[in-house]
Amino acid sequence: xxxxxxxxxxxxxxxxxxxxxxxxxxxxxxxxxxxxxxxxxxxxxxxxxxxxxxxxxxxxxxxxxxxxxxxxxxxxxxxxxxxxxxxxxxxxxxxxxxxxxxxxxxxxxxxxxxxxxxxxxxxxxxxxxxxxxxxxxxxxxxxxxxxxxxxxxxxxxxxxxxxxxxxxxxxxxxxxxxxxxxxxxxxxxxxxxxxxxxxxxxxxxxxxxxxxxxxxxxxxxxxxxxxxxxxxxxxxxxxxxxxxxxxxxxxxxxxxxxxxxxxxxxxxxxxxxxxxxxxxxxxxxxxxxxxxxxxxxxxxxxxxxxxxxxxxxxxxxxxxxxxxxxxxxxxxxxxxxxxxxxxxxxxxxxxxxxxxxxxxxxx
Amino acid sequence: xxxxxxxxxxxxxxxxxxxxxxxxxxxxxxxxxxxxxxxxxxxxxxxxxxxxxxxxxxxxxxxxxxxxxxxxxxxxxxxxxxxxxxxxxxxxxxxxxxxxxxxxxxxxxxxxxxxxxxxxxxxxxxxxxxxxxxxxxxxxxxxxxxxxxxxxxxxxxxxxxxxxxxxxxxxxxxxxxxxxxxxxxxxxxxxxxxxxxxxxxxxxxxxxxxxxxxxxxxxxxxxxxxxxxxxxxxxxxxxxxxxxxxxxxxxxxxxxxxxxxxxxxxxxxxxxxxxxxxxxxxxxxxxxxxxxxxxxxxxxxxxxxxx
Numbered sequence: 001x002x003x004x005x006x007x008x009x010x011x012x013x014x015x016x017x018x019x020x021x022x023x024x025x026x027x028x029x030x031x032x033x034x035x036x037x038x039x040x041x042x043x044x045x046x047x048x049x050x051x052x053x054x055x056x057x058x059x060x061x062x063x064x065x066x067x068x069x070x071x072x073x074x075x076x077x078x079x080x081x082x083x084x085x086x087x088x089x090x091x092x093x094x095x096x097x098x099x100x101x102x103x104x105x106x107x108x109x110x111x112x113x114x115x116x117x118x119x120x121x122x123x124x125x126x127x128x129x130x131x132x133x134x135x136x137x138x139x140x141x142x143x144x145x146x147x148x149x150x151x152x153x154x155x156x157x158x159x160x161x162x163x164x165x166x167x168x169x170x171x172x173x174x175x176x177x178x179x180x181x182x183x184x185x186x187x188x189x190x191x192x193x194x195x196x197x198x199x200x201x202x203x204x205x206x207x208x209x210x211x212x213x214x215x216x217x218x219x220x221x222x223x224x225x226x227x228x229x230x231x232x233x234x235x236x237x238x239x240x241x242x243x244x245x246x247x248x249x250x251x252x253x254x255x256x257x258x259x260x261x262x263x264x265x266x267x268x269x270x271x272x273x274x275x276x277x278x279x280x281x282x283x284x285x286x287x288x289x290x291x292x293x294x295x296x297x298x299x300x301x302x303x304x305x306x307x308x309x310x311x312x313x314x315x316x317x318x319x320x321x322x323x324x325x326x327x328x329x330x331x332x333x334x335x336x337x338x339x340x341x342x343x344x345x346x347x348x349x350x351x352x353x354x355x356x357x358x359x360x361x362x363x
Numbered sequence: 364x365x366x367x368x369x370x371x372x373x374x375x376x377x378x379x380x381x382x383x384x385x386x387x388x389x390x391x392x393x394x395x396x397x398x399x400x401x402x403x404x405x406x407x408x409x410x411x412x413x414x415x416x417x418x419x420x421x422x423x424x425x426x427x428x429x430x431x432x433x434x435x436x437x438x439x440x441x442x443x444x445x446x447x448x449x450x451x452x453x454x455x456x457x458x459x460x461x462x463x464x465x466x467x468x469x470x471x472x473x474x475x476x477x478x479x480x481x482x483x484x485x486x487x488x489x490x491x492x493x494x495x496x497x498x499x500x501x502x503x504x505x506x507x508x509x510x511x512x513x514x515x516x517x518x519x520x521x522x523x524x525x526x527x528x529x530x531x532x533x534x535x536x537x538x539x540x541x542x543x544x545x546x547x548x549x550x551x552x553x554x555x556x557x558x559x560x561x562x563x564x565x566x567x568x569x570x571x572x573x574x575x576x577x578x579x580x581x582x583x584x585x586x587x588x589x590x591x592x593x594x595x596x597x598x599x600x601x602x603x604x605x606x607x608x609x610x611x612x613x614x615x616x617x618x619x620x621x622x623x624x625x626x627x628x629x630x631x632x633x634x635x636x637x638x639x640x641x642x643x644x645x646x647x648x649x650x651x652x653x654x655x656x657x658x659x660x661x662x663x664x665x666x667x668x669x670x
Contacts, residue, residue: 056574057573057574058570058573077573078570078573078574079573079574079575079576079577079578080576083574084574084575085570085571085574087567087570087571089565089567091565091567091568091570091571092571093568093571093572093586093590094568094590095589095590095592104572104575104577105575105576108575108576108577108581109576152575153574153575156575156576
């Protein structure tokens with residue numbers, strides 16, 4: 001049985017990085033599987049780029065180990081690691097043609113001339129730049145430069161491809177198109193991708209798994225669905241997508257969930273990570289689409305109030321509901337499945353959490 | 364909105380259009396008068412006949428150029444032989460200037476690289492230090508160097524005191540002394556342009572090369588040097604050209620044996636012994652050499668950008 005367990009492509013064991021007193025990475029433990037599209041997601045300064053640079057070899061780690069396919073690579077310089085990087089601003093060699101840029105890595109590895117030419121051409125065709133081989137990088141658009149950077153990094157067949165916010169310099173439309181292309185490239189080439197971004201939408205749409213980082217720590221690792229629907233803590237719930245957070249007190253803890261109280265207003269059942277203590281003050285997260293909105297006469301709920309604003313968003317309509325204690329709750333209803341009930345500003349409404357939508361969070 | 368902004372931008376710049384052409388006028392006037400007129404005068408003088416007490420006689424003659432290339436004996440009636448004296452001086456000057464350029468490059472590149480990789484806040488101090496020698500007149504600096512390296516000067520005294528040498532070294536009046544003078548005079552001209560291009564160098568390129576399996580040496584050779592080449596070439600031109608025509612360092616430090624073009628030309632215009640047309644011709648030959656070098660460079664550059 002043990003032989004069948006595949007080695008993780010990248011394994012981080014207790015990785016710590018300090019800059020003097022400042023701790024950039026605190027004990028990161030992580031396994032990235034072979035052929036996985038793994039995304040490190042977090043706000044700027046969370047340590048995601050530092051972690052990427054540590055894997056690439058540009059940063060020495062203070063403690064811990066980095067393993068590539070089971071082998072320790074922590075002490076190897078970047079040019080000895082079978083890992084390639086797509087840099088944020090591409091870092092294409094300005095004095096070389098597109099073709100020479102793509103061939104650079106293979107030439108450094110001493111690949112035979114005919115193979116280098118062959119593979120460079122194939123890589124350029126893969127990124128749809130077959131006709132641009134003789135151009136120089138400054139004669140290409142941002143999106144084209146981006147593809148050259150991808151082709152250059154993938155050409156030497158790295159075991160792992162690192163991508164440092166590669167889409168951030170592109171305009172919105174191009175960014176959306178490149179998301180699809182990147183995902184496709186990853187499937188076609190079978191290379192393990194480690195992708196760094198601060199854009200949650202990017203992370204959710206492309207990744208097999210996401211590691212959410214904040215303050216040098218991995219806050220949660222999971223599939224996009226897990227991260228979105230079952231956030232571990234307040235930071236993850238708040239950072240990924242939109243959510244309503246409530247201060248609540250745990251009143252009952254059962255086998256399959258628990259009940260929490262909104263002060264005097266009543267209580268609702270919810271799911272929780274781990275087993276919270278009865279009486280503990282916690283945060284409750286409910287996504288805007290996880291709330292069912294009814295007229296006050298039709299239903300009773302501890303959550304409710306007056307509709308303050310209605311924003312039409314195309315597929316959805318967003319309602320802002322002001323509770324009697326002054327909280328502002330965001331509710332989103334899909335327009336296509338509207339049940340005929342229309343709300344307008346000033347209506348008194350009750351908000352009912354859908355099954356599984358209310359989630360108790362650790363801080 | 365963007366359209367309006369664009370149009371107002373245009374109108375504000377076109378408001379200056381009538382006078383814009385005149386902004387360059389002072390420069391044109393000064394260059395036109397103080398560069399073109401003297402060079403033109405030299406060109407004309409080089410084709411005139413010499414007067415014995417200096418000056419020229421207004422009579423067309425190729426004698427100056429002839430004298431540069433051919434030896435026709437004391438009375439000018441022997442069959443012409445190739446005259447090597449002046450060609451040797453030019454060759455020596457070229458070699459000296461090339462050596463000084465190389466020396467400046469070897470010392471200047473690491474210096475520039477060091478400064479460009481300092482934190483932004485301290486770069487200005489380093490640059491200031493590089494230019495400090497320019498606060499003192501070149502003549503004063505060259506004379507003090509002569510004092511430092513002469514036989515009984517501080518350098519020799521120190522070396523003898525340490526026991527490294529027993530007899531004073533003959534440094535003054537050698538090619539080496541001229542080298543030292545040229546290198547010292549023109550080093551900042553090498554450092555500053557290289558600094559400017561290294562400062563603009565994106566070190567992510569070095570990281571990218573390392574990421575693609577290049578060793579340090581390869582990164583230097585294949586990525587860093589080609590990228591900062593314009594700065595290196597500019598520095599080399601800025602050192603080579605003035606070194607070729609340098610006058611102070613060869614004259615003061617090199618002595619009579621190590622005559623360079625600058626001294627040769629200077630001598631032709633000094634006192635009664637001079638030969639103005641010959642001095643002018645030597646200057647014209649020097650100018651043509653420099654122009655040829657610059658044109659080769661310019662052609663290569665434009666060829667590159669058209670590629």
